[in-house]
Amino acid sequence: MESALEAELRRRIIAWVMDRAEANGGFLHRDELLDFHIDGRKLPVIDYSRGIRNPAVFGSTLSIVSTPHGPYDDAESDDGLLHYAYREGDPWSGDNRKLRNALDTGMPLILFRKEVKNIYTPVAPVYVVDDEPENRAFLIALDESFTFVPDPAHLTTPQKQYALRLAKQRLHQPIFRTRVLLAYDTRCAVCELKHGSLLDAAHILPDSHERGIPAVPNGLALCKIHHAAYDQNFLGITPDCRVEIALDLLEEVDGPMLKHGLQEMHGRDIRLPRRRADRPDRDALAERFHTFEQRAAAAP
Structure with a gap:
């Protein structure tokens, strides 16, 4: 798919996800993400069984799912970035290749936090800003500005403080809202x-x-x-x-x-x-x- 067309589709998908989540109370249900349609064709926003969505027609990853206590060592760190572990298999092909392509192209992704079964809290857009083969992980930032940072793996103190504020605003508070609203039906x-x-x-x-x-x-x-x-x-x-x-x-x-x-x-x-x-x-x-x-x- 041409990059300009893919970028426009991403923009529309991200807009739909965030608008739909806000209408629900900050989250989406698995079924509505799997049944998403655009321009008359079905294009699931998440994968049916994996924590990463790589549509065949997209050159880069569309969405990733972070599940607390899940099978991978995805973790937030004290630098305010998400360290997203390589997926299974060859680190230079398949899912990892499309994530790496998102790093090269700067394409925005959707991060879903799955706190409760079948419930997803979206954070978007997010960006792959670095690749750490030695740690078998990608660095995911919550703001496009980090795509311009020369060395995201070694942020300065002001950059870390900014990233941590963003994590609180764009990740922790939406997750808190989801948990509370679900608890109160x-x-x-x-x-x-x-x-x-x-x-x-x-x-x-x-x-x-x-x-x-x-x-x-x-x-x-x-x-x-x-x-x-x-x-x-x-x-x-x-x-x-x-x-x-x-x-x-x-x-x-x-x-x-x-x-x-x-x-x-x-x-x-x-x-x-x-x-x-x-x-x-x-x-x-x-x-x-x-x-x-x-x-x-x-x-x-």
């Missing part, structure tokens, strides 16, 4: 809104807190209005998982959104994940609720 814990594109994974303890890790027990699936209200302490959640609305907001008279969207949530129990291990950490809720109470006490 893609519903707002407060109002039970089910539209994935309108849901966020809210941190109970923020990123800046020493215990503000991106783990499901430190997360809540909230619609955008309840997430904003929670972040601004207009809405609090007690350690017993009950919603409280700030007194000044309860006394305010405005329109139907305030009345039905916030005031009527006061006193409700939040919807909890079915798995006990996914439920909110009680100590984290207590610490965060104390912040809500401090705002209430300071309100005029």
Whole structure:
């Protein structure tokens, strides 16, 4: 396939993947990736059985799948890059050849993180920026700027810091969102809104807190209005998982959104994940609720 045509197809596929993922809540299901069609023909975005997709008509790899605890030693490192292990077989042919071709051509790929069976969180576009035969691995960067770095295997301190910030924004946070929304069955814990594109994974303890890790027990699936209200302490959640609305907001008279969207949530129990291990950490809720109470006490 001519490189210009392949590049345009990639652009359209990546756009579809990211738009579809956002509509779902940040992730895609295996079936919809396998059943993807473009220009009237079927073109699966992932492979049926392997962690790499190399369409016959493409000169370079289209997508790769990173599975925690999978059969390969794919790993994030302290440089903010993904070290993607060579696939089985001859390192200079087959799957490895098409990955190496992506390095030579600069073609963008889709990285899928498979945290849960049949559920894929996409990160795109990503780029192959280096080949390390001695480690039998390719280096995958989350931003095109790293294709211009002379030696990606030996980043400077500022480059590493930038790469790590990107990993947090483009990899860790989307994965956190997927895990949290799946735990809550893609519903707002407060109002039970089910539209994935309108849901966020809210941190109970923020990123800046020493215990503000991106783990499901430190997360809540909230619609955008309840997430904003929670972040601004207009809405609090007690350690017993009950919603409280700030007194000044309860006394305010405005329109139907305030009345039905916030005031009527006061006193409700939040919807909890079915798995006990996914439920909110009680100590984290207590610490965060104390912040809500401090705002209430300071309100005029």
